[in-house]
Amino acid sequence: MIYKGQSLNRELRTIPFLKLQEGELYQSYNLVSEEERERFYIITTLKCPCKCKFCLFILTADEMQDCPDSVLAETAGRVLRAFPDTNFSISITGGEPLMFEKRIIALLNAIRDNTSPQMVRWIGFGTSGTTKLPLYLNSYPDFHFDLYLSRHHYDLEKQTKAFVNNVRPHDVSEYSNLHDHVSVRLTCNLIGGGIDSLKQIKRYLGFAKSRGVKYVTFRELNKISGDASMYAQKYILDYIDYYGESLVPLQDILATVEVDSEFKFISQDIRPFIYHERWGYGDIEVTFLQYNDSFDDIDEVVLHPDGLVTGCWDRNQKILDLSAVK
Numbered sequence: 434m435i436y437k438g439q440s441l442n443r444e445l446r447t448i449p450f451l452k453l454q455e456g457e458l459y460q461s462y463n464l465v466s467e468e469e470r471e472r473f474y475i476i477t478t479l480k481c482p483c484k485c486k487f488c489l490f491i492l493t494a495d496e497m498q499d500c501p502d503s504v505l506a507e508t509a510g511r512v513l514r515a516f517p518d519t520n521f522s523i524s525i526t527g528g529e530p531l532m533f534e535k536r537i538i539a540l541l542n543a544i545r546d547n548t549s550p551q552m553v554r555w556i557g558f559g560t561s562g563t564t565k566l567p568l569y570l571n572s573y574p575d576f577h578f579d580l581y582l583s584r585h586h587y588d589l590e591k592q593t594k595a596f597v598n599n600v601r602p603h604d605v606s607e608y609s610n611l612h613d614h615v616s617v618r619l620t621c622n623l624i625g626g627g628i629d630s631l632k633q634i635k636r637y638l639g640f641a642k643s644r645g646v647k648y649v650t651f652r653e654l655n656k657i658s659g660d661a662s663m664y665a666q667k668y669i670l671d672y673i674d675y676y677g678e679s680l681v682p683l684q685d686i687l688a689t690v691e692v693d694s695e696f697k698f699i700s701q702d703i704r705p706f707i708y709h710e711r712w713g714y715g716d717i718e719v720t721f722l723q724y725n726d727s728f729d730d731i732d733e734v735v736l737h738p739d740g741l742v743t744g745c746w747d748r749n750q751k752i753l754d755l756s757a758v759k
Contacts, residue, residue, distance in 0.1 A: 487676075652722040
């Protein structure tokens with residue numbers, strides 16, 4: 434498959450889905466299929482024990498206070514009550530979202546009380562895998578959970594060093610054996626000196642197979658684009674230096690994957706802010722992902738840690754008024 438990361442002129446389609454008050458309809462992109470429509474993002478906190486050099490959220494972590502757990506849960510409930518009775522997904526991220534157990538349980542209770550398993554396709558968590566295991570997910574057996582474990586090297590010692598604070602993660606198999614309704618997906622940044630070649634990718638996939646994981650994502654490092662004023666200035670120069678030193682272009686990786694007979698092409702997806710290809714490698718589904726540009730202004734419903742709800746990732750724009758939602 435030829436890499437087409439620059440082919441972003443695909444026609445945009447919008448679908449109405451979030452009715453905030455009589456006569457007002459929020460629009461969302463629907464670029465993939467009728468099966469993949471709305472997604473509700475909840476950023477529970479920007480706090481994280483890891484402080485990774487490659488994390489863009491650290492650029493804003495000092496700028497925001499978390500609202501009380503009850504406020505976050507109540508606001509999430511209002512958003513969910515505004516969604517239609519259709520299948521959508523919920524992504525819970527951070528920072529480290531599993532850092533505060535009571536906060537997550539309050540959110541999960543709000544999801545359970547304001548939706549049904551038929552409405553929610555899946556609930557996803559993006560996690561470093563360094564906090565206490567989320568055994569409480571067993572209390573919500575009717576929902577399907579995807580755990581996106583941030584694991585940037587198959588060698589545990591090298592992975593621990595990837596976290597600036599040298600926080601040691603749990604073994605992946607501890608998550609793989611949690612519950613039948615919990616799936617584990619590994620996400621790995623392509624970083625120079627780490628997972629930066631086809632040989633290293635294959636070793637990583639062997640590690641994933643040994644841990645019972647069938648879904649792996651390799652992604653190019655995010656670049657700072659758009660309005661840099663939204664980030665804490667004291668971090669920006671360090672991140673730009675790290676990006677320049679560590680970048681592994683996704684195009685170079687895909688050029689080697691395309692000529693390797695062990696990889697079988699599945700699909701390609703081009704959206705305004707993201708490009709990815711899916712490949713099969715034995716029993717593992719492998720996604721290669723790149724953010725093409727800033728996604729701060731893409732239309733998605735985002736609940737921020739301080740309780741603000743916006744219609745895009747830039748918290749200074751498209752602020753949504755939920756006062757009319759009972």
